[in-house]
Amino acid sequence: MIELVLAFQDKDGQYAEHAGVVLASVFHHTSSPVNVHILHDETLNDDNRQKLVDLTTRFNHTINFYHIIIPEDMLQVMAGVGSINAWTQACMYRLLLPGLIPVDKIIYLDCDVLVNMDITELWQIELGNYYLGAIKDQGIMEIAPIINSKGLNPDLYFNSGVILFSLINIRSNAGWYGETLNFFRNFPDTTMPDQDALNVVYGGNYLPLDLRFNLFSLASVDHDFTNKIVHFAGIEKCWDANSIGAELYRNYLNLTPWSEQQPRKAVEVHPAVVHPAVVQKNRKRTSAKRYRKRISNTASHNSLKRRVRKASQGKLPLKRSRRTKISLIDLPSLRLIRLTRTNKGTQNKETNSAPNLPLRKYF
Template identity: 55%
Template sequence: MIELVLTINDKDGSYTEHAGVVLASVFANTAHKINVHIVHDDSVSEENKLKLNQLTDSFGHNIHFYHVTVPHDLYEVASGVHKINFWTMASMYRLLLPLFIHSEKVIYLDCDILVNMDINELWSIDLGDRYLGAVIDQGQNLMEYFVSLGLSAELYFNSGVILFHLDNIRAKQTWYEEMLAFLRHFPTVTMPDQDVLNAIYSSNYLQLDLRYNTFAHSDLDLDNKIVHFAGDNKWWDSDSPAAWLYYKFLAMTPWAREVVQEQASEPEQVNIVFDPPPVQPEEAYEPPPVPEIQHVDTPPPPFQEPVILPPPLLPQFTAAAPEIVPPVLESTPVKVKPHRRKHRSSRLRRLLRLRKKLRLRRKLKLKLRRKKALRAKYRTKKRIKLIKRRYVKRRRALLAARKRLALIRRKKLHARKKAVPVKKIHRVRRTA
């Protein structure tokens, strides 16, 4: 059975939907049984959990949910990393998989991944005594950055698609301490989780073929590949070359049809709060040696059950924050004619309505999708094109609304500049 892990931090309410489309692309291309592990925090709603459960049930697979709390010592060290607020604390979840995923190996996928091949090909790769299998990173102009961290540019891999051998990692008893030491010594890392994985495991990993994690570009052949949309242009954007595939797999998910009120089966909820073994006294950090990658036919070390300690006692903050009273600004009253006042208030209402529409564009997007749909296997290309046209139409409507709002603002500014100044009257004195 294939073991698959996705980590979700759903800040804006749409990331779980993207994770569902990734799962649909995996399910549609394989006939093997899959165990899905969803690692998440408090941001994932119960409604989205239900949809993920419905999706896996419809394809005949299993799903497990893990509500994970980052250990106290890792949270303290990661909070000092400069880029942690950009990537969120949930990016540390993939570093902790050996502590609570009790399988021999597992496939990890980011949520901006398109799987357009049989995932069993990746699962069937023999790692031997290596820690993981990954594809070398395809970024450019990063040599100075790698050197500053003591990493090798020839071995640096991307963490968007990883085949973890968890038993081999658990046999490396110092992996957790090395992770903390690296983050303490290099708080200026720009990709914390990926840099940590490279610092600890790049000395003994298997370089996979490029088709298992190919960076997306405009003229890319998407057939029989796992494509990673690592840049700003994601595959759910309307101008993406893979947008038609996104809508194809979206049509297979509960996000493309009305939500079923009755729950098919209760999802297994696992709450995990753990604290790893205490860290040894801090020593001077030395980057691990970087030997050449070679295959060694030696049996893996015996599995050692990880020790899970009770949760740490976090400090309780009870002091209430002082109430901030905004200052009252005095302004000179502006004389406005009654008919002008009525006109401005109505225009202000129109502006507020336009702003409200722009803020709620995500809700409008979800409401417009709630149409009666056929089952996923009976969807046709015509239906997929219709969904795409509706999406493009909504995007154009939003752009038109923004243009109207900008035009109203320009007219208002132009009216202020065109105000007629008061002319001075010069009086002429009469002489007798």
């Protein structure tokens, strides 16, 4: 079973929808069973939570929800890092994964990616003794001096939007959490806190992966998204009306409960739906500060023409849904998860304990 995790805050109710589109893109291409983990806070409302459940069970997968409470010592160091306010605290959740989810390996995805491939390919990569597998950041040379100032090599710096974590290997390093806190103490001027921290703590022992597992949308000159995980890492997001990924986003949206009409038949999603006939680019070199806002290599696309392949009439793969599993984990040493009421019939499994982070299931 593939273990997959997404993390978000949902203050305006929109990011749950974006997360749902990411999941729909995964489910559409992946036949292997997927066990989804959603890291969230109190902003996830009951309606959006139920839609995520409905989407997952419709494709006969399972889903777990984790109400995250960031530990006090991390909150203290975060208070000195002003850039966190430019994002949300949810960007920090991935830093806590080794102490949150008692699995050996897991795939992390940002909510601004679209998965146009069978994610089993990423899952089956052997990490050996590496802490994680990730893809080199495709715009980091813009701010190489800033990266160097933190003791990092821009040639090896990876992006945090798509990561294959070996949690069992990370837990073998008893100091992983302390090293994460020390990064923020030593570099309160970081402007991409989660990504810089991951590179500092794990960058010396990670496996570089093929670019197609995390292709920046603006780095794809021909906009051929076939058999790739496309990351809309800049200012332009795939849910924006004028985005080069807008049609693809809407096709996946039609497979979710957020669609205006629940489709009985699936849209045949063609990863390379966007074929601009004329693309006039005027790339501007952004300042380091602006680029640090999720490495936004801005591009101006004038007279952008799109043509979309006609949808087929294939039936939506609806299966009998299984009871959704809601897993609740107590971490006494970090107090990461607020205990919530489980659904009747929730299934629980015994888990392995991480070093210095006792994991105890509540039944």
